Amino acid sequence: MRCAMKLGLAIALTACAAVAWSQTPVQQSAKVTVITIDELDCPTCAKKVEKNLAEVKGVGEVKTDVKASTATVAAKTGEAPSPRALWEAVEKAGFKVTKLEGPGGTFTAKPRT
Numbered sequence: 172m173r174c175a176m177k178l179g180l181a182i183a184l185t186a187c188a189a190v191a192w193s194q195t196p197v198q199q200s201a202k203v204t205v206i207t208i209d210e211l212d213c214p215t216c217a218k219k220v221e222k223n224l225a226e227v228k229g230v231g232e233v234k235t236d237v238k239a240s241t242a243t244v245a246a247k248t249g250e251a252p253s254p255r256a257l258w259e260a261v262e263k264a265g266f267k268v269t270k271l272e273g274p275g276g277t278f279t280a281k282p283r284t
Contacts (some may be wrong), residue, residue, distance in 0.1 A: 205242075208266045224244055228259075
């Protein structure tokens with residue numbers, strides 16, 4: 172009986188460790204950029220920003236948060252969207268970027284690349 176309990180516990184711990192290990196590389200490899208946008212206060216406008224950002228080469232996923240006035244951009248695996256292209260996509264939507272933070276650095280003015 173004790174051996175069966177120990178075996179069951181060992182299997183459960185191994186399964187938990189395997190799940191945690193398999194998720195770690197995905198989380199570490201995700202390249203995320205957070206863009207703070209001046210006066211992003213309407214859901215319709217946020218959708219326009221999302222659409223423009225999604226068109227940037229290397230962008231995998233875009234989420235906007237109207238309450239926080241931000242857009243969060245996740246890169247496609249193995250790619251890195253240009254900070255300048257992200258900045259210009261927000262400008263193309265008619266908004267002003269106040270801050271862009273990502274793997275390429277932190278910017279409060281339009282990046283050169």
